[in-house]
């Protein structure tokens with residue numbers, strides 16, 4: 001059967017209607033532990049241009065209910081959502097709570113993807129990273145184009161942008177999303193449904 005013709009206006013209307021019903025409105029913040037808050041500030045504010053918009057010093061730990069001393073910061077994205085970070089004054093306590101003790105994490109274990117406006121912005125970030133001699137990996141997902149890098153805390157950050165094929169691929173995938181999941185859960189060897197990219201995506205370029 002031929003692929004149904006993609007119509008941008010119809011797809012946009014369908015997405016808007018689905019999203020309007022959703023009371024979970026947007027990401028407010030994502031939080032991670034910082035090894036060094038000033039190094040973290042330099043990375044997010046100076047390198048990625050995400051302004052530091054709030055810094056709280058907390059003297060009670062709400063998890064233990066005991067007196068404590070930690071800092072909590074918020075770095076803002078263009079939609080008002082934030083990447084947030086904590087750092088405890090007690091270095092051992094800080095390291096004990098950290099995921100992999102701030103070792104650079106595998107992207108399958110955890111990563112946070114933040115969207116930039118367009119490919120021009122993505123290329124601008126790439127230039128900045130090159131100038132700063134900061135390591136990264138480029139990846140073409142088919143439906144997104146991304147730069148992967150680790151922040152100073154070992155957290156993997158994905159800078160991503162939509163590409164001309166994004167909506168077409170998402171529209172095609174959307175109607176079958178649940179049935180594909182069910183099939184993958186039930187069967188051991190399911191072929192890829194991502195025909196644009198072949199067997200799977202690979203990093204296309206890396207700056208070590």
Ligand SMILES: [Fe+2]
Nearest residue numbers: 111112113158
């Ligand atoms: Fe991702």
